Amino acid sequence: xxxxxLAFSRKARxxxxxxxxxxxxxxxxxxxxxxxxxxxxxxxxxxxxxxVFEEIGRDKGKGNLxxxxxxxxxxxxxxxxxxxxxxxxxxxxxxxxxxLIPQNTVLVLPEYFGTWLxxxxxxxxxxxxxxxxxxxxxxxxxxLSILTNSYWNAPDGTSDKLRYAVFANAGEQMARSxxxxxxxxxxxxxxxxxxxxxxxxxxxxxNGQVVAGEGPLYNVTAVFRPDGKADPQxxxxxxxxxxxxxxxxxxxPNDLPVFxxxxxxxxxxxxxxxxxxxxxxxxxxxxxTLLAVPSYSAGDGCWAKxxxxxxxxxxxxxxxxDVGKLTEGQAWLKYAMGGRAKPEAGITKGMNVFLRGNxxxxxxxxxxxxxxxxxxxxKPVKGASLTCLxx
Numbered sequence: 068x069x070x071x072x073l074a075f076s077r078k079a080r081x082x083x084x085x086x087x088x089x090x091x092x093x094x095x096x097x098x099x100x101x102x103x104x105x106x107x108x109x110x111x112x113x114x115x116x117x118x119v120f121e122e123i124g125r126d127k128g129k130g131n132l133x134x135x136x137x138x139x140x141x142x143x144x145x146x147x148x149x150x151x152x153x154x155x156x157x158x159x160x161x162x163x164x165x166x167l168i169p170q171n172t173v174l175v176l177p178e179y180f181g182t183w184l185x186x187x188x189x190x191x192x193x194x195x196x197x198x199x200x201x202x203x204x205x206x207x208x209x210x211l212s213i214l215t216n217s218y219w220n221a222p223d224g225t226s227d228k229l230r231y232a233v234f235a236n237a238g239e240q241m242a243r244s245x246x247x248x249x250x251x252x253x254x255x256x257x258x259x260x261x262x263x264x265x266x267x268x269x270x271x272x273x274n275g276q277v278v279a280g281e282g283p284l285y286n287v288t289a290v291f292r293p294d295g296k297a298d299p300q301x302x303x304x305x306x307x308x309x310x311x312x313x314x315x316x317x318x319x320p321n322d323l324p325v326f327x328x329x330x331x332x333x334x335x336x337x338x339x340x341x342x343x344x345x346x347x348x349x350x351x352x353x354x355x356t357l358l359a360v361p362s363y364s365a366g367d368g369c370w371a372k373x374x375x376x377x378x379x380x381x382x383x384x385x386x387x388x389d390v391g392k393l394t395e396g397q398a399w400l401k402y403a404m405g406g407r408a409k410p411e412a413g414i415t416k417g418m419n420v421f422l423r424g425n426x427x428x429x430x431x432x433x434x435x436x437x438x439x440x441x442x443x444x445x446k447p448v449k450g451a452s453l454t455c456l457x458x
Contacts, residue, residue, distance in 0.1 A: 111142055111149045114156035118450030120164065123439055124457035130171030130330035132357065132418045133161060133258075134435045134454040137176070139424035141194040141202070144183040147244040151251060157451060158256055166455045169257035170293050170329050177422035178286070178338045178363040180263025181245045185237045199427040206233055222283050227313035231284055234314075235268045238279030242267055245289070246277045246297065254295030259328050261359045263422070264288045264304070264337050266315065272299045283316035288335050288361055290326050300324035304337040305346060308378040310365075320345040323353075330458055331356040334414070338362040339379060341403040341419065347411035357458075358417035358438065360404050367430035370396035370447075399433070405442045415440050418456060423449075 115138065135157055143153045158174075161167050186193055186202065190209055196202040207214060207229065217232035225231050234241075242265075249262040269280035270287055275296030277289050286304035289297045303318035304311075323346060326333040334355030340346045341360045350358070364370060374397070376382035376390040386402055393401065399419075400406065408414040421433025435454045437443040445454050 111145065111152060112140075114153055115450060117157060117160050117453050119446055119448045119452040121435070121445045121452070121454045122166075122457075123437055123443055123455065126165075126457050129458040130168055130173070131166065131458055132330075132359070132416065132456040133166055133172055133174045134418040134420040134437070134456070135161075135174060135176055136420050136423050136433075136435055136452045137180070138449075138451040139180075139183070139422065139426055141183070141186060141196070141426060144186040145194060146187060147184075147247045150184070150244070151248045154248070154252055157453065158252065161453055161455075162256070164455075166453070167256050167258060172256075172258040173261065173328055173330060173333060173357070173359070174258055175261045175359040175418045175420050176263035176361060177420045178264045178361040179266075179422050180361070181241070181265030182234075182286075183426065184241045184244050184265065185234055187237075187240065187244055196427060199429055202427055203230075203233065210236065220281075221314075222316075225283075225314055231314040234266045234284055235281075238268045238270075241265060242270060242277045242279040249289070249291045250275070250295040250297065253291035253293060257293040259293060259326075259330075259333075260291040261333075261335055261361060262289050262291055263361050270301060272297045272301060277301070284314055285318065286311065286315055286337055288337055290333070290335065293329075298324075298326055300326065302335045302337060305340045306343055306380055308339050310378075312379055320349045323349040325350065325353045325355045328357075331416070333357045333359060334412070335359045335361070336404070339377075341407070342377060343380070344407070344411060347407050347414075350414065351412040355412060355414055356416070358404060358408050358412070358414045360417065360419035360436075362419055362433060363422040364395065364399075364431060364433040365429055366432060368432055369430070370394060370399070370432040370434075374398040396433075400436065400442065400444065403436075404438060405436055408438055409440075414438070416456065416458060418454070420454075423451070 193202045193205050214232045217236040218228050221228040221231045253260045267279045269282035288302040305318050307315045332355050334350040373391045374393045374395050404419045417438035419436040423431045434447050435445040
């Protein structure tokens with residue numbers, strides 16, 4: 068080998084060594100950055116008292132439906148302890164009013180209430196982010212190595228693989244925390260809890276615990292019994308809306324379950340499902356006497372804006388004349404539980420609650436809608452509300 072070749076070889080080895088050291092340094096920095104602060108989420112501010120209480124009917128000894136619209140912030144999802152603490156504060160207020168009846172209360176929580184457990188034990192800046200885009204970007208960047216597998220294994224037909232990967236990757240931990248929170252509260256207060264909804268990959272219930280699987284994402288609700296165990300049946304959202312369709316799968320109305328509770332046979336429709344006739348036909352066939360509708364309306368003040376029609380499915384011909392004429396809130400009353408439960412399923416008692424709060428820049432709107440033979444709409448409020456319907 069010539070002197071020039073030897074010199075080139077030495078330089079090449081030097082550059083390779085430098086490159087390896089830089090790579091190792093970058094990987095070490097990334098690992099420390101990605102893990103920093105994860106296990107010590109910021110302190111949770113005190114829970115603001117419930118702003119509005121409404122009581123419908125009187126206690127006849129037959130139990131009640133209790134609709135809670137909590138006011139949520141990103142830090143409330145910093146850990147299972149944070150979430151349980153927030154809910155416990157609300158439920159203690161309900162208990163002081165005599166609205167938690169052991170065995171005979173069914174508590175209804177809103178759609179997506181468990182979904183934001185995806186932010187559990189993430190980097191601090193996620194809880195302080197001004198937008199959901201910034202929060203999700205940080206989640207992606209700090210989990211690149213483990214998100215890759217979920218991304219490439221997204222089911223066929225998933226057009227938004229990144230959002231799928233974020234939730235599928237966190238599914239096991241989310242399911243564990245969701246169960247931990249609601250199992251504990253159901254057992255502590257001895258009530259039935261319709262635990263809002265959560266995005267999970269192909270979930271199931273094993274030995275009273277909600278467990279995430281592999282495969283398609285579903286928007287699901289679990290019902291926790293007073294003994295703390297999740298009912299073996301999960302409610303999967305039948306009709307995902309436009310924002311969900313790129314990464315969330317739909318379910319079959321024929322598979323819609325009902326739940327035997329101490330106060331009646333309970334049906335659960337997740338948000339947009341309450342706008343569709345086949346869902347009510349299934350509930351009628353299975354003998355539901357009570358209805359819970361966990362919901363979320365995105366965007367501050369959206370209930371006062373013109374209704375744009377159905378989302379995720381075509382607007383029925385019978386409703387097209389109201390597009391642009393009704394407000395979003397008026398359409399909820401006419402085409403969802405308020406206008407369908409009694410004539411289409413024979414159900415006269417129901418509770419429809421909405422997720423509210425300052426969750427990044429998502430915005431929210433919606434007031435609790437109560438079906439008690441006739442329809443009752445609670446007062447709009449910027450804060451938590453609690454509504455008791457005596458059965």
